[in-house]
Amino acid sequence: MLTDRYGNAISTSSQAARDHYDHGVRLFLGGEFGALQAFEAAVGADPGFALGHAARARAAMMVAQMPLAKTAIAQARALAARATPREQRHVECLALLLSGQAQRARMAVMDHVRDAPRDALAAQLCASVFGLIGFSGEVGREAELLAYTSALLPHYGNDWWMMSMHALSLCETGQIGASLDLMERSLALNPRNANGAHFKAHAQYEAGETAAGRAYLSAWLADYDDRAVLHGHLQWHVALWALQQGDEATMWAAVDTGIGPGAAKGLAINVLTDTAAILYRAELAGLSVGPERWRALSDYAAQMFPQTGQSFADLHAALSHAMAGEGARLAQIAEEATGFAGDLIRPLARAWGAIARENWSQALQDLVPVMPVTERVGGSRAQRDLLELTYANVLMRLGQADEARRSLATRRPVLAAAPPLAGLS
Template sequence: MLRDSYGNEISVESQASLDHYDRGTKLFLGADFGATDAFSSSVELDGGFALGYAALARSLMMSGQMPQAKAAISRAQDLCAKLDTRQRQHIECIALLLAGKPNEARALVKSHVRDYPRDALVAQLCANVFGLIGFSGEVGREAELLAYTSALLPHYGEDWWMMSMHALSLCETGQIEASSKLMEKSLALNSRNANAAHFKSHAQYEAGEVAAGRSYLNDWLSDYDDRGVLHGHLSWHSALWALHDNDEAAMWSAIDAGVGPKSAKGLPINILTDTAAILYRAELAGVTVAANRWSELSEYATRFFPETGQSFADMHAALAHAMAGNGDRLAHISDTAKGFAGDLVRPVSRAWQAIARQDWSTALEELVQVMGSTERLGGSRAQRDLLELTYANVLLKLGQTEEARRCLTTRRPVLSHSPPIAALHL
């Protein structure tokens, strides 16, 4: 029996088909463009390659092609009867995810990798802040993610992908120096690993390295295919660097070229959350945001997230609706919010509504209910700074300047030296 690039025995008829599969795996783990084509080529050569179809399903999912992804995983399931335990469970993990059963998928993935730690396409389902642990809605998810990658790391040796995953876990638990060293090692092995470039940007953000972070990311993005799954989100990081560097023109350029609904080619959840976050953080910093930007984003959120259930998206959709004055959609979210952190989405939604009408006291009452457990909403520390800065700004509007400074200093010291909040500099 042949083995894949991670040493796992795999039921495939030809080396040529396996070569395409291995190439797709590398592209997928590096968040580079082309994985779908590689997996498609693999199953074209071997129509009975079950794991090839499972990988294709996962890649199609990450490019937002859900009907095609479900068809591919169904084909994989049809072919799995004669496979060994690892391969059957591999397919089941991805099938559970595509079936909208994240809790069951997470439990099976964690069990699976204890027996098959080098099954990378399964391991990655839980391996970053956008994975099944990251979107669990549980307190302590950052520590859980660190424990997860810590247990896997020894099994991977000098592997650029796992190094980058563990480096992010270190970063999100405040171990910036260790994270940076491991990330550099990962990038030295594969400089075109978009995940590593992304996570390096997080480490530089946490270290407050604005000039270095901006320079590195803009250079890295120059030859990254805009169809790559992380292009839009990395453009958000670029826009954020520009905002923190007081370069408004560059910020709008990054937004209009790669972040917003009119230009970005990524997943709707990234387009919505990144655009809402950068627009409001720009407003907090004193930048004028045209009303039509909010109305266009509110329409986008209504189209792609008409019902609640994905808490991270719902929180940002509520912001877009509030800023656009779309009261009906905002009320729908605050009334019906469900999902892994629906109990937090509701007060956040009411806070956005209060902020839109400049009712700062009500906004504070609502945000207080959330600030102790923002990690449950999902996203990275950098993304959740939207709430940290919003909370500080509400305190400032209520005349509580010292409390606002204290909160930033104790909760997010990296933002306290030069807070991107216009009201703090008046």
Template sequence: MALKDRYGNPVSTGSAKAVAAYDRGVEMFLSDRWGAGAVFEEALAADPGFAMALTGLARAQATDAPLARQTLARAEALSDRLDARERAHIGILKLVLNGRAAEARDAVKVHARAYPRDVMIVQLCGSVFGLIGFSGRAGREAEMLDYVASLLPHYGDEWFIHTLHAISLCETGQLDRSLAVMERALAQNPLNANAAHFKSHALYELGETRAGRQFLDGWLSGFDPRCALHGHLSWHSALWALFDGDIATMWRVLDDSVAPGGSQGLPINKLTDTASLLWRAELAGVPVPPDHWRVLSDYAARFFPDPGQSFVDLHNALCHAMAGQGDRLARLAENPGGFAGDLVPPVAAAFGAIARGDWDSALGALVPALAQQERFGGSRAQRDLLELTYVAALMRTGRADEAARTLRLRRPVIAAQLAGPVTPG
């Protein structure tokens, strides 16, 4: 009888020890716990020809794309001894690692219908940073909820599906349901960093600053800083400190755990989270030394030199404008690309105008981007960067009443929070 993984998928190995290690690696990877790669290596030590362990290792190596592609090629070389699911699994990861995101997204949806419990594949479309989340398509939040809902009958009461379901509920405004589902996911797997992350989003959307700080700061105290989500969860913590008027803590968390040089996370998070926090601090009237923007602009130019990742390009435009790097900003505006590339030039124009003190021009430039801002990707919490910039532009141009109405209409939870210790300047 063929061996199966924890989710009931047959696997092409005769080693029960290899399967047990693989299952542990999958749980660690989906929970964003440190060491998943080493556990997949344990599975390979038990069976060097275990293709699924190679795919898991490739996922764990994704920050080193050439290495991940080499590992996946080792799995692909075993294709003649694999079943149809495993071959399709490898094919989808090959699309992802070669930057063919649209093809991969369509392939995942087909795969999920045939093999709904192939968690390492179905997970690729199940988060705001996933293949649907970064599709650049209007309505992608509802699309993600629909995708996750199609999986629910196949999982029952399992923490993995609760985690995906909760964030899709949160991003479509179903906050009470989201929080209840996420509490269930955390109760089943308290070490699940994704659940802690998405609970933080629900608390943010509910305006629960104090409760959010209490929960997240306690949870982070036992979280390995080498994990990919540590820096981004720290961003949530620092943002709540800003909302709470605790500026000293905001700076400490930013420097120690969010910004380049402090965070051990992914470059995309170091850049976007730092830029977002610095800008929101400035809008709240907190002085930001110019050197911070110059350092971050240099970091952006080093790690993301070419336009094409629209969520990153949004934040690059902010960094380059605030650092006075006109050439870098112009390159973004003149050579847009990526899933929402048409929205990058107006954002670049807006931040360039703000850097010159021309808030009237910024206001006009922001309108087309704000109207379609979900296409940039990221969470609603992250895209508040644009919402608050627009409100600040209204205030700077003498339209305070319109600014207040706009914020109450578009982001009432932020309007309530900004009535507290900090207000946009």
């Protein structure tokens, strides 16, 4: 029996299938383009390779080809009876995720990696802020993510992927120096690891390294395929830094060519959340955002997320609808939001509506109970700065500028020295 690049036994006798699978794993874990094609080649070389079909399902999911993902996981489950117990559990973890059972999938992955810690494609399901821990909607999920990658790290040795995952966990729990050191070691082993470049950008953001971060990421993006899953989101990081440096032209160029609907080729959740966040942060910084941009984004949100349930997407959809004046769409979220943090999304949606009407006292009333637990809505600290800045802006509008400064200084000191808020310098 052959083994994969992490030493796990795999149920194929085809070296070509194994090699294509290993190549696909490397591309997938590195956020590079071509993973789906590699996994297609793997099952082409061995149609009976259960794990190849499971990986094909996972890669299809990440490029929003959900019918293909469901077909592929059904094939994997049908073939898994002839696979090893480790492969069977791997397939079941992914099947749970694809059937919408996120909580059960999370528990299954946590159980599975205790016995098979080097099953990287399964372990990946709970890693990063966009994984099953990150979108759990629970208080303490950042600490849980750190505990998760801390437990896995010793099993991976000098592995660039796990180093980058653990570095992000360090970053999101405030250990910025350690995060940057580990990320540099990871990127030295695989400089084209898009997750590594992404997480380095997060650490540089948290360290306040605006000029250095923008220069690094802009150069790194020059050779990154715009069809790859992280291309649009990395452009968001560049746009954010450009906004902080007052480079409005570069910010809008990034929005129009790599971030917004019709420009980005990544997942709908990234297109929506990144575009809404940069548009509103631009408004907070004092820039003029054309109403047509908000209308287009509201239409996109209504098309791609017609029902609530993905709380991080719902947060940004509500913002888009509020700024576009789409009251009925906003009301649906404010009244009906479900999902892992639906209880927080409802008042946040009401707050966006109040802000759009410039009813600052009502906005504050809706924001106050949410601010202590914003980690529950998902996303990174950099992404949740949208809420931190919104809260500070509301305070400032109510004549409480000193309280706005105190909030940023205590909650997000990286923003306090030069707050990216018009009127709060």
